[in-house]
Structures are given as C-alpha cells and as structure tokens.
Amino acid sequence: xxxxxxxxxxxxxxxxxxxxxxxxxxxxxxxxxxxxxxxxxxxxxxxxxxxxxxxxxxxxxxxxxxxxxxxxxxxxxxxxxxxxxxxxxxxxxxxxxxxxxxxxxxxxxxxxxxxxxxxxxxxxxxxxxxxxxxxxxxxxxxxxxxxxxxxxxxxxxxxxxxxxxxxxxxxxxxxxxxxxxxxxxxxxxxxxxxxxxxxxxxxxx
Numbered sequence: 001x002x003x004x005x006x007x008x009x010x011x012x013x014x015x016x017x018x019x020x021x022x023x024x025x026x027x028x029x030x031x032x033x034x035x036x037x038x039x040x041x042x043x044x045x046x047x048x049x050x051x052x053x054x055x056x057x058x059x060x061x062x063x064x065x066x067x068x069x070x071x072x073x074x075x076x077x078x079x080x081x082x083x084x085x086x087x088x089x090x091x092x093x094x095x096x097x098x099x100x101x102x103x104x105x106x107x108x109x110x111x112x113x114x115x116x117x118x119x120x121x122x123x124x125x126x127x128x129x130x131x132x133x134x135x136x137x138x139x140x141x142x143x144x145x146x147x148x149x150x151x152x153x154x155x156x157x158x159x160x161x162x163x164x165x166x167x168x169x170x171x172x173x174x175x176x177x178x179x180x181x182x183x184x185x186x187x188x189x190x191x192x193x194x195x196x197x198x199x200x201x202x203x204x205x
Contacts, residue, residue, distance in 0.1 A: 023148030025059030028052045028155035031140050038163045043128045046089065048121060051142055055116025062145035064108040071133045078138040078162055079131035082124055091122025110145045128164060135163045
C-alpha cells in the first residue's frame with residue numbers, strides 16, 4: 001500500500017514538472033467603442049482593442065473581428081466601415097505579413113513578440129454605414145499567430161453592444177380605473193345572470 005502511494009506521488013510530480021516546463025502564453029483581449037450610446041449611420045468613432053500576454057512565455061498574438069448575429073438570424077459583421085488605408089490610429093499592431101483568407105472589413109492584425117506580462121492597446125477609426133438593424137453585438141477574438149499554445153481560451157473573445165438607433169417607443173395600454181373595473185365586472189355579471197335566466201325559462205316552457 002505504501003509502495004503504491006509513493007509510486008503515484010512520484011508520477012504526479014514527474015507529470016507536473018513536465019507540464020510546468022512546456023511553453024505557454026495565455027492571451028486575453030478586451031474591446032471598447034467610442035462614442036458610447038446610440039451611433040446612427042454616419043457616426044465616426046474609434047474602436048480600442050487591448051491584448052495582454054499573461055504569459056509565462058513570449059508570443060505573437062493574432063486578432064480579428066468575428067461574425068455575429070445581426071438580429072435577423074444572419075451571422076455577419078456589424079455594419080461598421082473601417083477606413084483603409086490608415087485605419088490604425090495608435091499602437092504597434094500590424095497587418096498579417098502573409099496572405100490569409102479575408103476576414104471582412106476589419107482584416108486580421110498581429111502584435112509581434114509580446115513579452116510575458118505585456119499589454120498592447122491599438123485604436124482604429126470607423127464610420128457607421130447604413131443599417132436596418134437597431135443594435136448588434138460586435139466581437140473580436142485573439143489567438144496564437146506564432147509562439148507557444150494558449151492554454152486558456154476563456155478570455156479570447158471580447159464583445160461590445162453597438163446601438164444604431166433608439167429602441168421603439170413602448171405602446172401604451174389602456175388600464176381601467178378601479179371604478180371602471182367595478183362597472184365592467186357588474187356589467188359582465190348582469191349579462192351572465194340574464195343568460196342563465198333565459199336558459200331556465202326556456203327549459204321550463
């Protein structure tokens with residue numbers, strides 16, 4: 001019994017030290033859009049993408065815009081037009097140096113050689129194009145372009161709710177006052193009593 005316990009502990013220690021020695025880089029992303037609030041077609045704004053390499057090793061992350069439901073069941077990009085060339089306003093994000101399948105208007109960006117614990121912020125200009133939707137969630141995802149694997153994908157997607165128009169005004173519903181409700185109940189009760197009386201009279205005759 002003691003031998004088995006020692007063997008199990010030894011295996012756990014060996015496996016733990018091997019796993020701990022494997023390269024890894026936990027990447028996270030967050031997104032913000034300004035101005036906040038309703039942004040009707042024609043609005044000019046700025047998207048801020050923040051990527052952090054939590055570590056423990058160096059990595060070159062890749063991020064891009066993801067397709068999201070436009071409210072009609074169709075998965076598409078939000079109706080934002082990112083201005084190219086020159087969409088990148090600030091930051092050291094660069095476009096991917098090798099050809100990749102198109103990812104829509106936002107394209108794909110990388111951040112070369114992020115050290116463990118480093119955070120990089122990049123901002124992009126955009127204008128809101130014509131849209132028939134009132135609101136849509138915009139999402140961006142981050143992953144590994146080169147370097148070690150990301151062991152944690154729980155922080156690889158960031159979303160922002162975009163509102164392109166005010167929500168429709170609620171429709172008013174008529175509400176009876178207590179007195180009106182009482183009159184209505186009495187009226188319904190009278191109709192019911194009269195109906196029963198007529199049925200009784202018909203059955204007797």
